[in-house]
Amino acid sequence: MGKLADKTAIITGAASGIGRASALLFAEQGARVFIADRSEAVREVAAEIGDAAAAFIGDAGDKTFIDGLVAAVTAHGPLDIAFANAGISGGMNRLLDLEVSEWEEVLRVNLIGAFLLVQASAREMMKAGKGAILCTASVAGIRSGAGGSPYSASKAGVINFVQTSAYQLSGTGIRINAICPGVIETGMTQPMFDMARERGTEGKIGQLNPLKRAAQPIEVARLAAFLVSDDASYVNGQAVAVDGGLSASHPVVPGKIW
Ligand SMILES: NC(=O)c1ccc[n+]([C@@H]2O[C@H](COP(=O)([O-])OP(=O)(O)OC[C@H]3O[C@@H](n4cnc5c(N)ncnc54)[C@H](O)[C@@H]3O)[C@@H](O)[C@H]2O)c1
Numbered sequence: 001m002g003k004l005a006d007k008t009a010i011i012t013g014a015a016s017g018i019g020r021a022s023a024l025l026f027a028e029q030g031a032r033v034f035i036a037d038r039s040e041a042v043r044e045v046a047a048e049i050g051d052a053a054a055a056f057i058g059d060a061g062d063k064t065f066i067d068g069l070v071a072a073v074t075a076h077g078p079l080d081i082a083f084a085n086a087g088i089s090g091g092m093n094r095l096l097d098l099e100v101s102e103w104e105e106v107l108r109v110n111l112i113g114a115f116l117l118v119q120a121s122a123r124e125m126m127k128a129g130k131g132a133i134l135c136t137a138s139v140a141g142i143r144s145g146a147g148g149s150p151y152s153a154s155k156a157g158v159i160n161f162v163q164t165s166a167y168q169l170s171g172t173g174i175r176i177n178a179i180c181p182g183v184i185e186t187g188m189t190q191p192m193f194d195m196a197r198e199r200g201t202e203g204k205i206g207q208l209n210p211l212k213r214a215a216q217p218i219e220v221a222r223l224a225a226f227l228v229s230d231d232a233s234y235v236n237g238q239a240v241a242v243d244g245g246l247s248a249s250h251p252v253v254p255g256k257i258w
Helices: 017-028 042-049 063-074 100-128 149-168 190-199 217-228
Strands: 008-012 032-037 053-057 081-084 131-136 174-181 239-242
Touching (some): 008 017, 017 042, 017 217, 032 063, 063 100, 081 217, 100 131, 100 149, 100 174, 131 149, 131 217, 149 239
Parallel strands (some): 008 032, 032 053, 081 131
């Protein structure tokens, strides 16, 4: 049996990219996956997985949708795993041009969306005295250089929210962690990859990390599957980077220091 055998998991943002890869991997490892996305394409992911999956269409930043999703899942049994992964980049508008509405939408989806799933899941998991929660943050939440200011601030917020939540959930048996992906080829970053391939500069993507490449969603999904599994039973309140080593260094001119 797989490492997630008999576990029930909710994953948001599962129609594409990291969420989709995680849904496929969690199911392969034995979990029943309840996958949510605002895109209808999540139904195709559920169909690909088969009987172990059910799809829900809705907005991860909407309390009514998330509460309804958690209620629908827990009506059939306990919830073991919640993965708040849905997110938007919000574009790269510069500081002097940014509108309040851009901040509001990015924070609503990326940060409040994480809060909604964490809160609703934790309430249910407390009944069983155990559970594993995971949130997708980003290297953008660690320092500058990987997204616009609302996006980076939202992901820094997710990291901090995970840290405070680990303590808010003291004594409940629930673990909560974050993952911080670097450059991953997904729906969110596809335009950058497409443009680079068109220009013949694909090799430059990821050139600043020591592995000198971007990653595929499955490489993030494997970390996610570990963190929500019992193998990570003592990992709590952490933000784990999956970025080829990018966030391990201050920025340096390649070749000048070593
Ligand atoms: N791709 C990267 O390089 C990268 C790096 C760091 C962090 N991340 C984070 O990874 C997570 C997954 O993104 P991805 O890279 O797989 O991109 P993606 O665009 O391929 O997948 C994101 C999914 O989230 C869904 N979504 C967006 N807003 C939603 C909402 N309000 N309600 C429901 N679903 C919504 C989208 O429809 C999409 O299916 C995001 O939180 C993103 O910020 C991505």
